[in-house]
Amino acid sequence: MKVGIVGATGYGGLELIRFLHNHPAVDRIELFTSSEEGVLFSSKFGHLVTIVDTPLKKIAYDALEKFDVVFTSTPSGVTSELLPPLVGKGPKLIDLSGDFRLKDLASYEAWYGKKAAPANSVQQSVYGLTEWNTERIRQATLIANPGCYPTAVLLSLLPLIKERLIDPSFLVIDAKSGISGAGNKPSQTTHFSEANENLSIYKVNTHQHIPEIEQALSMFAHVDTTITFNTHLIPMTRGILATSYASVMPGITEAQLIACLKTAYEKHPFLRIVTDANSLGTNRVKGSNYCDILVNVDARTNRATIVSVIDNLVKGAAGQAIQNMNVQFDLPQTTGLDVVPFFI
Amino acid sequence: MKVGIVGATGYGGLELIRFLHNHPAVDRIELFTSSEEGVLFSSKFGHLVTIVDTPLKKIAYDALEKFDVVFTSTPSGVTSELLPPLVGKGPKLIDLSGDFRLKDLASYEAWYGKKAAPANSVQQSVYGLTEWNTERIRQATLIANPGCYPTAVLLSLLPLIKERLIDPSFLVIDAKSGISGAGNKPSQTTHFSEANENLSIYKVNTHQHIPEIEQALSMFAHVDTTITFNTHLIPMTRGILATSYASVMPGITEAQLIACLKTAYEKHPFLRIVTDANSLGTNRVKGSNYCDILVNVDARTNRATIVSVIDNLVKGAAGQAIQNMNVQFDLPQTTGLDVVPFFI
Amino acid sequence: MKVGIVGATGYGGLELIRFLHNHPAVDRIELFTSSEEGVLFSSKFGHLVTIVDTPLKKIAYDALEKFDVVFTSTPSGVTSELLPPLVGKGPKLIDLSGDFRLKDLASYEAWYGKKAAPANSVQQSVYGLTEWNTERIRQATLIANPGCYPTAVLLSLLPLIKERLIDPSFLVIDAKSGISGAGNKPSQTTHFSEANENLSIYKVNTHQHIPEIEQALSMFAHVDTTITFNTHLIPMTRGILATSYASVMPGITEAQLIACLKTAYEKHPFLRIVTDANSLGTNRVKGSNYCDILVNVDARTNRATIVSVIDNLVKGAAGQAIQNMNVQFDLPQTTGLDVVPFFI
Amino acid sequence: MKVGIVGATGYGGLELIRFLHNHPAVDRIELFTSSEEGVLFSSKFGHLVTIVDTPLKKIAYDALEKFDVVFTSTPSGVTSELLPPLVGKGPKLIDLSGDFRLKDLASYEAWYGKKAAPANSVQQSVYGLTEWNTERIRQATLIANPGCYPTAVLLSLLPLIKERLIDPSFLVIDAKSGISGAGNKPSQTTHFSEANENLSIYKVNTHQHIPEIEQALSMFAHVDTTITFNTHLIPMTRGILATSYASVMPGITEAQLIACLKTAYEKHPFLRIVTDANSLGTNRVKGSNYCDILVNVDARTNRATIVSVIDNLVKGAAGQAIQNMNVQFDLPQTTGLDVVPFFI
Structure with a gap:
């Protein structure tokens, strides 16, 4: 090729x-x-x-x-x-x-x-969220590769919302990204001395990934909702961690949420369901195409906390793009992407 | 002394x-x-x-x-x-x-x-959230100095909840802290090579600051509620940023939220209400006793995003403790604390 | 004033x-x-x-x-x-x-x-290396405040060279600086994603602080020499550490080098002679006007390793400038500068 | 296998x-x-x-x-x-x-x-500095894989010393390493809050890699000398940069030094001679088995500055070990190691 x-x-x-x-x-x-x-x-x-x-x-x-x-x-x-x-x-x-x-x-x-x-x-154009749109991607001529935040958010929320296990009507998504997400063009915000040892919020309630996430929730889970979504700048280069909050539907348990995610992704090599928070972190996926997901239900509030991590430049950009190319050319999805995350 | x-x-x-x-x-x-x-x-x-x-x-x-x-x-x-x-x-x-x-x-x-x-x-013992308990602190023999997260969260939420401008029944607080919050004892989690360039969540829905925040909401705003609160570890040394989400009460505007905060803190030298997100960041309070607060209402959802930043070791610990000492000894609250934040 | x-x-x-x-x-x-x-x-x-x-x-x-x-x-x-x-x-x-x-x-x-x-x-103009030019600074109308690197280098080397304890004829100075030394103007080199987790050398053998150091060695130690001096960019915001290497003069011991430094600076509050390398680091002077110095003689080679650390923005710039102002106005040198270093 | x-x-x-x-x-x-x-x-x-x-x-x-x-x-x-x-x-x-x-x-x-x-x-045992001991490695049963610092230092100095282009009698090597070099065991020195934003020197003139470097200079360049070698801890995870200083032999030019290095390594895929300092940095070799080398001669002093960078965990440890395995099993040296450096 x-x-x-x-x-x-x-x-x-x-x-x-x-x-x-x-x-x-x-x-x-x-x-x-x-x-x-x-x-x-x-x-x-x-x-x-x-x-x-x-x-x-x-x-x-x-x-x-x-x-x-x-x-x-x-x-x-x-x-x-x-x-x-x-x-x-x-x-x-x-x-x-x-x-x-x-x-x-x-x-x-x-x-x-x-x-x-x-x-x-x-x-x-075909929305290239690989795990959720595989067949259409296979046929596509023009793929719109998903945004970095939508990838992390959608992969973790879609199974739970599609199966109506969590309530999409009050969905709060608090996302955090390393600074490489801002691209390679120097600016005051990304100037080392001002970005280092600093934590900030940006594009408050106005990030352009909001409509992308809402569109995909409608497209893949058939739910029309208006989300709350914010983004924070983390003093590190790579990685996105998205923390989402929603009420659990009546009678649904944490075990069912976990089972739902495991079932949804059992045949998808880049999706890993994590059950121990100590095993979750952006450095566990760094440099790789993995997306790790953790879900926890707080019994006090009956609300779920859903956490996902990706490398914004890989699963959130180039990796997923190549995964989509693999699908288009009938190659195994892991071709060229089967690398061990960096960790340190 | x-x-x-x-x-x-x-x-x-x-x-x-x-x-x-x-x-x-x-x-x-x-x-x-x-x-x-x-x-x-x-x-x-x-x-x-x-x-x-x-x-x-x-x-x-x-x-x-x-x-x-x-x-x-x-x-x-x-x-x-x-x-x-x-x-x-x-x-x-x-x-x-x-x-x-x-x-x-x-x-x-x-x-x-x-x-x-x-x-x-x-x-x-008297709970030492200085701005909210000044008179009792003045008389106290034993002060329970607040936790770092509760300080950041309560200072930003109390005025809005006390005045019933936001709905406390579905309160999501997503907090992030620099690693100094974990103290000086070495561990795998705080080992440089594993903490650096990593972003993680910890004590999912089980952080001991949850009951402290709920108690203070009841004590100072007379609201009993059950909050959703999570904490994330940020690869930097100092600083807490807490992002809180709640529905705005019917008919209330962003301007009213801002005005409420400004009124609440107009005589409090360490509280600053910020209206431009670009001016907000943990490095703007680094090394100082300031707490900066930003509030934004998303017109699409009618939900408020309330953000506060402090230096966890200063306003979140030693600084507030000295501020309380100043109150007890009838000194101006800024005595010994009137320093310019580091920024870089 | x-x-x-x-x-x-x-x-x-x-x-x-x-x-x-x-x-x-x-x-x-x-x-x-x-x-x-x-x-x-x-x-x-x-x-x-x-x-x-x-x-x-x-x-x-x-x-x-x-x-x-x-x-x-x-x-x-x-x-x-x-x-x-x-x-x-x-x-x-x-x-x-x-x-x-x-x-x-x-x-x-x-x-x-x-x-x-x-x-x-x-x-x-009077060269404002405070500890070495105090009387002339007191009288000066125009002070040329020293560069950040020369400050760190000269404070550590001048006593030893002036007293002829080390050989200035083959002087190698390997200096390292945090990125704030590059100023506040964004550039590719100081763009967070490219400066973070990177270590590099710059202006190889051409840094403009070379003639400044040589001039001061001549001015204060009456030695004319040609130095080897290089500078490295360290992925942190503040701090300079300069490591200098020179042969020890025949018969001179490490104890004599230490004694020389202690004597030279015994009345100078911002100069500290450190004898345990574990106590030396840029974070021990961060945010302060201190300059800490360590000297070690390698018995195998009879060469001295002389290390000094400063905060490049304080003793290497604004702090020394204010110290000079204090001298000019007959104030104690520590006026307004008597702060505890940050450490963390 | x-x-x-x-x-x-x-x-x-x-x-x-x-x-x-x-x-x-x-x-x-x-x-x-x-x-x-x-x-x-x-x-x-x-x-x-x-x-x-x-x-x-x-x-x-x-x-x-x-x-x-x-x-x-x-x-x-x-x-x-x-x-x-x-x-x-x-x-x-x-x-x-x-x-x-x-x-x-x-x-x-x-x-x-x-x-x-x-x-x-x-x-x-056979010393496993791959490029310099290939034939003996091929036959070896027990390989002593080189230390991280010696790898960076020797690869850059050996050609120049072996060809007698620089004077080994006064050799100063100032080395800097990311913190992963200290291993995975937590300690106060490697505790994030104390290692972050700090720059320090350690094992002053006593690092155990000193005799290893001297032995290899003798073994491969047939020069017995006593070096000055120091090591610094850099607040980043991966990477070593070693800056070496030596007098250039009479009549030798910078161009000859560069040519010597290029000739020495022209058939060695992991060695790259860099002529622009702006292209040199630990992030240019991060995650890879490359060793990049820069040499500059200061006309004022006729001393050479020789700089090399490696990833301490790859060329300085695991990568070189696998390269040696490849040699032992008659595989191309790049087998399994042909990856693109991370850069960001």
Whole structure:
């Protein structure tokens, strides 16, 4: 397979390279950029010296059409214009940006503050939450790879909500992310001396992943609800931990919640149900495509606490994108992704 | 004033020393320990060389009785035995442990798993949430200094709940703390290589600060409720950020919530109401006794997000203890505590 | 005293504010900027809300002339033009930039790549290494506050070189700094995700502090030598540790080196000679004006290892600047600087 | 191949597992322990759930003899007793501890403060600095895998010293390591709150890697010298950066030093010569077996600064051990180790 990556210099692009380098079905990777044509990739990224000593290429449709897969890992508002002409021209398209995730174009424009992609492209696109949309992904030409937060949240909540074990009417999701989620562009907020040893909340009640989560709850669990969702910046590089709170439906036990999750994911190699909180942490999934989930019911309140952890750059971005590519090409989902988490 | 510190080698004790060193009304500090009698304090703590070159002393009642104030900063289960004989013997007693916080002895024993202090001592003790209990603190002989999490949570929620602006019946509090909250004793969980670059949840729905928060909501806001409260370990040393979620009462606006907080704290120098989330972060209060609070109402859900930040070792421990001492001795509350936060 | 700070928004400026806020002889502080006139300072820096709620003022000579002291904490190349007209006009001038440190103008221009300040201003300026230049500082109108690295290096090496106990002819200085030394301007190098968990060397053999150290060795120890000096970026915010290596002069013992340092600094409250390496670390001086020094002689090689630690923003910048102000105004050197280091 | 790991619960052991899991020639891994027989490995290490769900086994010679390779990753003083009876009994033995590194038994006992291994075992053992001892490693039964610091130092210095391009008579090596180098056992020094935001020096002039480096300089470059070597603790988890200083031999240029290194390593896939300091950093080799080297000559002093970076747990431990295994079994050296460094 020949693979093109547009937006290779971002962290999503770098993670795609990290995994595709060891993917047995990929024999060629080319990197595209909007602004640094001809620059030797390894001159920008020292860790890739002797590994990716190829120049960045200019984005051009005739070049992109010749790949088997094109990954786009660009800021929002780029692929809404770039990808529509490529749909159906040959390559599988896997977009890591948010441009094709929201089916409601007005919602996209309200939450992203940008012009939406053309309606027909958005309708053609398939939401790439691998474990929940496998068959449609297999057939898809254009995949909207899920956001990092929605991946962590949905994988943990969907089974419980779909089976009506928890009450979706008062759902509070408190999410926390490492700073790599903010991308590679320097800013005051991500300046080491100000981000280090600091804990903050951002985009209070206005994060663009809210409508994405609500849409997926409707799509996969057939529940329309309005969630409370907030995001915090954690002084570490990688990792998302999402803590969700909801009332347990009458008569439902913690054991049933755990059983529901185990059943839902028994055939899914990257999903692990954890029963001991001491075994759960972002470093237990760091660098890998795993999503670990813990559920606990507080007998005092009959409310459930549901916790999930992922590596935001892997299962929350590049890893899930490659998992989707594997599905599209009828490869085992773990191909090229079967690595041991870092831990330390 | 002569001040004794029992448990000086813990982080709470070290912070007491840091502030009392510059407290204009304190002219003598002596340090007590259960196990390292005679050890030169600065030989254990290099940062105190030339500053605190005195030996640790053995805990003895006749010595402790001679102080104007005795701070105890010990693990739970120590002062329940140590302090009762000292009550009324002269010194003001300010206990930073949890041993005198819960009026319900059975609750203490259930949540702490230890024998409670004698009933009469517990009844005599005054809960030292300075801004909410000033008059009783002024008269108190034995102060139960609040826990770090309860301080952050209560200061932000009490005005809103007392004025019935938010609904206390479904209160979700998602708290996050730096690792110094776990104390100075090494463990696998706090081992640098495993705590660094990791984000985890601990004591899921079982943290001993739950009954303390519920008791204070009842005591100061006259509301009996059962809260959902969880705690997360953040890879940084200092700081607590608590994010609380509740429905806003019908007809109440965000502006009213903000006004309520501003009114409640207008005469309290350490409480700051923040209206821009970009100005809120644990590093904005680091090293200081400030508590910063932000409130936001999500118009989609009519739920409030209430965020507060403190330095867990200062406002959440040593700083509030000294603030209470100031109250007891009719000093301005800011005496010895008027420092600029670190930020970086 | 009335104090003006030019360049208040940088980290040096923020530290000046942190200490001057508690300085008993300072009753007014005004903040100046080149570009953000009228902006409320606390709107930029949330930690200063209720503490410094004053607007930034435009830099103007008539305003600056009325202060007792003007601190300038600006990038190199600014005060070389700004300060000369102010010399002798009233205020004591304390420049935290490098513009007046090098007496050799050609050397300044070679190492800084900028135009040097006028020769007469440079000659008038006094190098503000407090412990080594106290009398001249007392009389000075314009003080060139030392660089962060030179402060750490010179305080540890000067006594030993001046007394000819170590051989200055082959002096290797390996210095390490926290990232706040790079200032507050975001860049790829200081972007959290790329600076965190990374250790690197920078400005290899070309750091502009090299001629400053060599000049001071000549000035205070009367030794002309060419040093080897390198700097490393450490993934933490504050702190410098400098490790220096030199041969011990024949017949000289470790005990003599220690004694030399102790004698040199016995009357200097901020200098501490440490004899146990376990007591030495940047966190032992964090947030304070202390400089801790350790010396060890390796009997195998007869070479000395000399280690010093400072907080780069305090003793390496704002703290030493205030110490110099204290000297100029005949205040005890510790005035406003007598704080306990943070440790944790 | 069947592989046994003794000391699997340490960080070296965990890294062996991380890489061997993806090693194409390894089909079975068993884990041995001195004290936790029967414990499910993944119950101790959450990141290995579903990956290594096997129990720890008791160390027993009859079991160990049946493996093709036995890695031992234990504290010093363990394998000196454990391994000698296994030599020649079948498995290739690769010892990651220091017990077989020093040929001079008295030196081992002096620097390690422990009883040395039997003389004949030590003599039989082969020092496993892969790039410099490949042929002897290929034949070896017992490999003494190099220390983390010696690996970083020797790979960068050996070519230059062997070719007599730098002067070994005054060699200063200033090394810095992340905290994982201290192992997995909690201590005050590695307690997060005290290690975070701290920079310190340890084992001043007494690190046990000193004689190992000197022995290898003699063994591979035929130079007997006494080095100055110090080690610093950096607040990050992984990575070593070693900065070495030496005079350049008369008439030798920087270009010759660079050429020497490039020639020495042109056929060695894990060695990369870096010419831009901005491309060098521990995060450029993080998680990988690469060693990156930079050399710079200061024209002012005619001294060379030689910098090398490795991941202490990979090239400095488990990675090099597997590289040695590959050599022993005539596999390409990169087998199972061909991964892209993490960078972020």
